[in-house]
Amino acid sequence: MSAERPDFDAGRNLLLLGERRIIFHCHHYNLFLQRSIEDGLGPEEATRLQVAAAMESARPLLTKLYAKEPELALVDKLLLAQRLFGSLGFGQADCTDLTAHGGQIRLLTSHYAIGWLAKWGTASRPVCHFPVGFWMGALCAAAELPPERLQGRELSCHAQGDARCLLEIEVL
Amino acid sequence: MAIDEQKIIEAVSQLGISGNEEGLIPAFGLYLTQHMADYYNRISFAMAHRLERTPELIDDGQTLLMEAGHGCAFHTFGGIMKSAEWDAVVRPMLQTKEDWVYGMTAVVNTFGWGRWAVRDLVPGQRLVVTVQDSYEAAGYLRDYPRSASPRCYLATGGVAGLMNLLYVGDITQGPELSDAYYKQVFRSPSRFVGTEVLCRAVGDPLCLFIAQRLP
Ligand SMILES: [Zn+2]
Numbered sequence: 001m002s003a004e005r006p007d008f009d010a011g012r013n014l015l016l017l018g019e020r021r022i023i024f025h026c027h028h029y030n031l032f033l034q035r036s037i038e039d040g041l042g043p044e045e046a047t048r049l050q051v052a053a054a055m056e057s058a059r060p061l062l063t064k065l066y067a068k069e070p071e072l073a074l075v076d077k078l079l080l081a082q083r084l085f086g087s088l089g090f091g092q093a094d095c096t097d098l099t100a101h102g103g104q105i106r107l108l109t110s111h112y113a114i115g116w117l118a119k120w121g122t123a124s125r126p127v128c129h130f131p132v133g134f135w136m137g138a139l140c141a142a143a144e145l146p147p148e149r150l151q152g153r154e155l156s157c158h159a160q161g162d163a164r165c166l167l168e169i170e171v172l
Numbered sequence: 173m174a175i176d177e178q179k180i181i182e183a184v185s186q187l188g189i190s191g192n193e194e195g196l197i198p199a200f201g202l203y204l205t206q207h208m209a210d211y212y213n214r215i216s217f218a219m220a221h222r223l224e225r226t227p228e229l230i231d232d233g234q235t236l237l238m239e240a241g242h243g244c245a246f247h248t249f250g251g252i253m254k255s256a257e258w259d260a261v262v263r264p265m266l267q268t269k270e271d272w273v274y275g276m277t278a279v280v281n282t283f284g285w286g287r288w289a290v291r292d293l294v295p296g297q298r299l300v301v302t303v304q305d306s307y308e309a310a311g312y313l314r315d316y317p318r319s320a321s322p323r324c325y326l327a328t329g330g331v332a333g334l335m336n337l338l339y340v341g342d343i344t345q346g347p348e349l350s351d352a353y354y355k356q357v358f359r360s361p362s363r364f365v366g367t368e369v370l371c372r373a374v375g376d377p378l379c380l381f382i383a384q385r386l387p
Contacts, residue, residue, distance in 0.1 A: 005190065006206060006284070010181055012305050015284030021209035021307050024189075024283040026202035028247035029240060029326075033212070036236040040219040053214035061208065086195030089205040093195065109194045111205055118203075130211065 004065070004084045018064035020057070022088075027115030034112070034127065035120075047129050051152060054133025055140070062141040074100060074142055081138035090131060091165075098135070098169065100143040104155075105135050107165035113158035126157035128165050136169055145171060175265050180278035183261040200255040202248065209284075213311030216325060234325060238366070241329015242336075242358050249276055249330070250337055250349045269338055270295055276334060277301070285327070286310070291380070296339045299364075301331050303379040309372035322371035324379050331381040332366035333358070340364065361386065 006015040006022040015022040038046040065084070066077050078095045085093045091110040097103040107113070107128065116127045132152040140147050151170045156162040189204060191197055197204040220233035252258055253276060262275040270293055280288045286305035293299050303309075308324040322328070337343040341357035357363065364383045370376035 008185055008282075008284075010185065010282075011287075013281045013284060013287045014305060015206070021310070022206050022284050023209050023212070023307055024204055024285075025207050025212070025244070026200075026204050026248045026251070028202065029244035030205060030207070032243045033215070033237075033240045036240050037215050037219050040223055040233060040236055046219075049218055050215055053211050053218070054208075056214060057208040057210035086191040088207065089191045089195065089197035089203065091195040092193075109196055111196060111203055114196070115203055 004080070004087050018061035020061045020064075027111060027118065030112065031115045031119050031127075034116075034129070043125060047125075050129035051133040051136070054130045055137040055147065055150075055152075056133075058134045058137030059141050059147065062138050066141055077142035078138065081135070081142065085131075085134060085138075090134065093131075093135070095135070095138075098139060100139075100145070100171070102139075102150075102169045102171040105131075105167040105169070107131060107158070107167065110158055110165045113165055116159040122161055123157065123159035125160070126154035126165075127159045128154050128157055128167065131165070132167050132169075135167055139169055139171075148172075175262075175271055175274040175278060177274070177278040177281065180262055180265075180275065181282055184257070184279055184282040187257065200248075200257060201251045206284075209307040209311055212326070213308060213315070216308070217312060217316065217323070220323075220325075234321075237325035238329040238332075241326040241366075242333045243329075243354075244326060245330045245333020245337065246354050246358065247349060249334055250343055252276065252279055253337070253343045254346050254349070268295075269344060272338055272344060273299065273334060280330075286379075288327075297384065299331060299335050299381075299383045301327075301381045301383075303327055303381070306372065306379045309379050312373040316373075318375055319371070319373040321374065322368035322379070323373040324368050324371055324381075327379065328366040328368045328381055330366075332364045332383040335364040335383045336360075 006017040082093050092108040094106040112128045136150045136152040149172045155166045157165050223229040223233040277288045286303050289302050291300040306324045312323045336357050340360050366383045370380035
């Protein structure tokens with residue numbers, strides 16, 4: 001499991017995973033920042049930015065982790081992403097429907113949806129932009145797809161009152 | 173007893189904070205994430221840059237992002253300083269209110285944010301903190317040209333927020349961290365404001381923050 005745990009350089013206070021910096025933040029900051037980005041840019045552009053930033057962040061990190069285990073099949077790479085998603089605290093994902101041609105990811109729990117509900121109550125729009133981008137980045141890295149071929153969206157969100165969050169990735 | 177930063181760092185980093193079977197990290201009364209610095213940096217700097225293109229909005233991005241830092245300090249630092257983990261690991265070393273500043277800074281030095289150090293603390297008046305390897309400045313330097321202004325918004329809000337929790341409110345008394353208490357402390361006329369005086373993103377060797385009371 002240590003492949004999915006960041007290394008801690010205690011002298012410099014650096015946490016590194018897949019050669020990328022990992023930092024602790026709590027749901028108050030994560031959801032406050034998300035709302036601030038919406039306040040600054042408007043909801044549509046803020047959503048696009050957060051999905052793109054999540055994909056940009058997750059893809060190289062997972063590419064590095066996959067490179068350490070080149071024998072892994074696509075399904076095993078996606079399961080690694082699923083374990084990573086959970087160990088980092090983003091929620092419990094079920095990606096068994098996902099293939100190199102796209103598919104859906106169910107979030108049995110979602111940090112962003114739970115955090116939004118706890119801070120602000122029921123949301124008027126889906127809030128799991130980071131998870132959408134994370135899973136686009138994970139599929140892109142695992143199936144070695146050009147990122148331009150992927151589109152992603154959240155079909156239903158726990159923060160809006162749905163039982164579960166459901167994400168969809170389309171491969172053009 | 174003095175604050176033993178190494179002991180705090182060892183103890184907190186050995187809590188093995190990681191997602192549970194539900195993929196969540198409940199700790200210190202919060203849901204934590206071990207998140208990607210690249211993500212925070214991209215969304216923060218993209219918004220700041222966009223607003224900077226419109227002269228009357230230049231300061232808005234900084235204001236929004238520093239306010240997010242105040243909220244982080246209030247809930248994260250506040251939650252930690254009220255937690256059972258704090259009581260077990262840090263509280264036995266605390267004698268004065270100032271010790272709480274050093275204790276919290278030691279805990280921050282397990283978050284992956286780069287190394288925080290208190291350079292000067294005047295009780296109730298002023299806090300000066302240096303940060304080596306600030307994730308905000310490092311991310312800025314990697315992806316953008318040298319900045320004309322400091323870029324460590326979270327840390328600027330965080331340093332001011334720590335002083336507010338101790339010397340405007342009083343976190344040592346374990347107050348409820350409610351919206352009303354936030355407003356009382358962070359909107360007080362005698363609240364602390366943070367300034368980033370040195371920043372690696374503008375070419376300085378490290379980042380340096382001063383929190384002092386509103387003039
Ligand atoms: Zn959701």
